[in-house]
Amino acid sequence: MDSCVKIINEWDIVAARQLGRNVARDLGFGTVDQARITTAISELARNIYLYAEQGEVCIEKTESGGKIGLVIISEDQGPGISDLRKVMEDGFSTSGGLGAGLPGVKRLVDEFHIESNPGEGTLIKAIKWLR
Template structure:
């Protein structure tokens, strides 16, 4: 069972709104402050990627309940240019924006589960899950 809330990412303020949504849902589910920070950092990175590379997309937060195990899933989706080489963008230190390159590998480390699908010319879908300990 999951309950979903979404923020459309078009400008930098939407990144802030997505972070706030994620923090609120994480707090509501009982995540501690450290995991709340991990979740909001992951959302920030994913939303920033949508804004920078796709121009428009959506961050959705699902509340998860799997056999009594509670969690949260971030679903980042866009119809942007897609990622040519997923393996390359998942390497630490790789950056196309001149940033630190913590990006997607950082999101993967911050979360418990991470799944990415991208097709050149069709966009990218990323799902990242954090389970309540």
């Protein structure tokens, strides 16, 4: 059930959110967790659009130890992030936004992993487990 949305324009952010909501609903997530998932997807897709110009967001089902979850993978070949610690601080923003960005995504999901190398791009994997 792997599904990816290429992020090139703002409409792709909407498509990624919709895909995430549909997969979350199909897996049995309630409306509150569906909202958390779509918000996280929206932030990740918007970051691709704003900073990397293009990339993709993939949504897939995962299972571990009898638990079912939804994995969000955000990947781009953009400029990368030079200071991961800084971008993970609450209130940090390079776009003039609220700075909820990546720290906000981390709070919305159960597992969060980020890899980024300047000049090579960024890979983020976030998992929300079904309760």
